[in-house]
Amino acid sequence: MSSVKHSVSDALVITKRQLQQLVRVPEVLIFNTIQPVMFVLLFRYVFGGLGVGIPGGYVQLLMPGIFVQTVTFTLAATAQGLAQDMEKGLIDRFRSLPISRSAVVMGRTLGDGLLNIVVLVVMGVAGYIVGWRPTSSLLHIAAGFILLLFFGYALSWCGVFAGLISKDARVVANVSFLFTFPLTFLSNAFASTTTMPKPLQYFAEWNPVSTMVAATRQLFGFHNTFGVTAHSYPSEHPIVTSLFYMVVLMAIFMPLSVRRYKSANRR
Amino acid sequence: MIAPLAYDGAMKSVIAENLVKTYRNGQVKALDNLSLDVEEGTVLGVLGPNGAGKTTTVRVLSTLLKPDSGHATVGGIDVVKDPKAVREIIGLSGQYAALDETLTGWDNLVMFGRLYHLSGEQARVRAKELLEQFSLTDSAHRPIKTFSGGMRRRLDLAASLIVRPKVLFLDEPTTGLDPRGRMEMWEVIQSLVKDGVTLLLTTQYLEEADQLADDIVVIDRGQVIARGSSDQLKAEVGGERLEIVVDESDIDAARAVIERIAGASSVVDQGLRKISAPVRAGTDSLIEVVRELDALKIHPLDLALKRPSLDDVFMSITGHAAEEAVDDSAAEPTKKKKGGRK
Ligand SMILES: Nc1ncnc2c1ncn2[C@@H]1O[C@H](COP(=O)(O)OP(=O)(O)OP(=O)(O)O)[C@@H](O)[C@H]1O
Ligand SMILES: [Mg+2]
Numbered sequence: 001m002s003s004v005k006h007s008v009s010d011a012l013v014i015t016k017r018q019l020q021q022l023v024r025v026p027e028v029l030i031f032n033t034i035q036p037v038m039f040v041l042l043f044r045y046v047f048g049g050l051g052v053g054i055p056g057g058y059v060q061l062l063m064p065g066i067f068v069q070t071v072t073f074t075l076a077a078t079a080q081g082l083a084q085d086m087e088k089g090l091i092d093r094f095r096s097l098p099i100s101r102s103a104v105v106m107g108r109t110l111g112d113g114l115l116n117i118v119v120l121v122v123m124g125v126a127g128y129i130v131g132w133r134p135t136s137s138l139l140h141i142a143a144g145f146i147l148l149l150f151f152g153y154a155l156s157w158c159g160v161f162a163g164l165i166s167k168d169a170r171v172v173a174n175v176s177f178l179f180t181f182p183l184t185f186l187s188n189a190f191a192s193t194t195t196m197p198k199p200l201q202y203f204a205e206w207n208p209v210s211t212m213v214a215a216t217r218q219l220f221g222f223h224n225t226f227g228v229t230a231h232s233y234p235s236e237h238p239i240v241t242s243l244f245y246m247v248v249l250m251a252i253f254m255p256l257s258v259r260r261y262k263s264a265n266r267r
Numbered sequence: 268m269i270a271p272l273a274y275d276g277a278m279k280s281v282i283a284e285n286l287v288k289t290y291r292n293g294q295v296k297a298l299d300n301l302s303l304d305v306e307e308g309t310v311l312g313v314l315g316p317n318g319a320g321k322t323t324t325v326r327v328l329s330t331l332l333k334p335d336s337g338h339a340t341v342g343g344i345d346v347v348k349d350p351k352a353v354r355e356i357i358g359l360s361g362q363y364a365a366l367d368e369t370l371t372g373w374d375n376l377v378m379f380g381r382l383y384h385l386s387g388e389q390a391r392v393r394a395k396e397l398l399e400q401f402s403l404t405d406s407a408h409r410p411i412k413t414f415s416g417g418m419r420r421r422l423d424l425a426a427s428l429i430v431r432p433k434v435l436f437l438d439e440p441t442t443g444l445d446p447r448g449r450m451e452m453w454e455v456i457q458s459l460v461k462d463g464v465t466l467l468l469t470t471q472y473l474e475e476a477d478q479l480a481d482d483i484v485v486i487d488r489g490q491v492i493a494r495g496s497s498d499q500l501k502a503e504v505g506g507e508r509l510e511i512v513v514d515e516s517d518i519d520a521a522r523a524v525i526e527r528i529a530g531a532s533s534v535v536d537q538g539l540r541k542i543s544a545p546v547r548a549g550t551d552s553l554i555e556v557v558r559e560l561d562a563l564k565i566h567p568l569d570l571a572l573k574r575p576s577l578d579d580v581f582m583s584i585t586g587h588a589a590e591e592a593v594d595d596s597a598a599e600p601t602k603k604k605k606g607g608r609k
Contacts, residue, residue: 089365
């Protein structure tokens with residue numbers, strides 16, 4: 001009993017540490033929010049004309065795309081944070097303490113999740129200012145944001161694993177970014193998939209980023225179909241498919257990461 | 268209470284038996300059947316050159332690394348079978364300070380205190396105590412990034428003392444510190460030892476082991492090559508040596524004086540015109556030699572009392588200088604480097 005209590009409180013100590021870091025180096029938080037806001041503005045005003053015929057304009061399609069893209073980058077952020085802790089020997093020190101094996105990675109993913117809340121709120125406000133108007137009920141809108149947070153959280157666990165197996169914080173951040181960045185474009189996030197070459201359409205159809213974008217669009221009151229056929233499973237049931245992806249990712253990477261942490265060695 | 272593990276009639280706080288740890292499919296033997304033990308309340312100095320296996324030993328004993336074979340106990344608890352129980356009673360300060368660089372010293376200590384399951388209040392009280400003990404109170408609220416190497420080291424040590432560990436592991440606590448920082452660290456460590464902590468510390472400096480340790484094991488390529496008290500080791504090496512450089516014409520006369528006072532035969536390097544001999548009475552012998560040479564009107568060009576260094580220990584025990592274990596250690600690794608030396 002007390003060991004469960006301890007593993008929760010240990011994880012919260014690690015999360016608190018991450019928040020303290022943000023207070024000491026506020027530039028991290030500022031940059032983390034400026035970048036997505038910049039994306040909102042760029043896409044809104046550069047590609048705004050693309051949305052001819054879309055009720056409410058392109059920005060209605062765009063905002064869920066940028067939301068999903070932003071939380072996707074959590075993977076790289078988590079990976080980099082953990083790899084840095086490895087490099088500094090902090091993971092060694094944590095491992096020499098009588099704390100639960102999951103505390104450090106739990107605390108880290110929680111911290112990155114909290115950061116995402118801040119970022120999503122700021123982006124939502126920026127979106128509202130440039131004309132984004134969800135048409136669904138408040139409950140649906142909240143569900144949309146919760147889904148986004150969970151997606152970020154699930155990817156954060158992939159990041160934990162990547163960070164623990166990596167040898168270098170900068171390398172793992174770049175590799176994670178190289179992996180996630182195309183994913184966010186080989187999707188329906190910014191443009192319709194129907195103009196892509198056929199193989200890419202198939203890929204985009206099953207890409208979790210696409211299902212997430214479609215799921216949040218739906219929750220924000222805008223139904224959209226995508227992929228090669230409009231009747232494919234992910235296109236018809238984007239929310240269920242997205243949830244499925246998240247569960248699978250966490251089922252794989254949570255135990256893998258905790259296992260890896262147990263024997264994590266610097267160098 | 269019954270002593271869990273006792274031989275030689277003394278309680279052993281740390282026992283390592285035949286530890287083996289290899290890397291790269293057995294090509295690098297970081298630990299090669301290494302055994303050592305630390306008696307409760309004493310200090311063991313693990314002395315060895317770069318790559319000898321010091322850090323690997325500390326990592327195995329502090330549960331960070333599983334040995335390939337062999338076994339080890341700390342406080343009577345097996346490090347492989349019950350690592351969590353071991354972590355409850357040890358403190359570890361690794362070779363490089365392991366702190367959160369963006370946080371302040373205060374934040375770091377409170378965080379680690381909380382991770383040792385102190386209450387918020389207890390953690391703050393302890394942080395304050397430790398900062399005072401380590402003379403860091405004035406810089407407590409500065410980010411670690413702005414700390415000097417010596418301050419970092421002290422804070423790192425402080426973090427390993429939060430719950431007053433029974434057994435403390437310090438991996439090269441003074442490497443990279445300037446002489447003053449080293450002296451300060453020695454004082455801190457000596458005061459800990461006075462409080463009765465059992466300490467295993469690694470070092471590359473014989474002088475440091477001499478200052479701090481009750482017992483010393485010398486390791487090289489993952490093996491213990493010598494063990495004993497500092498005096499025993501020095502005796503094995505031959506203790507201090509007197510070295511004198513004189514004019515070529517004075518060599519024979521000076522040599523006679525030195526040999527008589529040292530009570531031992533000397534070695535003469537004709538090229539450098541250097542005479543050296545082991546002496547037992549240290550500075551007294553030095554003074555005596557100077558006096559007699561002066562009476563003979565011989566003026567030494569250079570005069571030194573050399574304390575045995577780690578290199579001397581190695582020379583006398585292994586016949587080769589202390590070298591970093593080269594990865595293809597099966598081959599004879601000492602030659603390449605020696606050639607490169609002056
Ligand atoms: N993760 C690793 N992978 C491969 N080889 C390793 C690894 N860790 C240690 N070694 C090797 O094991 C040997 C012992 O290393 P160790 O770090 O224990 O030495 P050390 O005595 O602490 O040296 P130093 O004084 O440089 O800190 C070295 O040859 C080192 O290269
Ligand atoms: Mg080392």
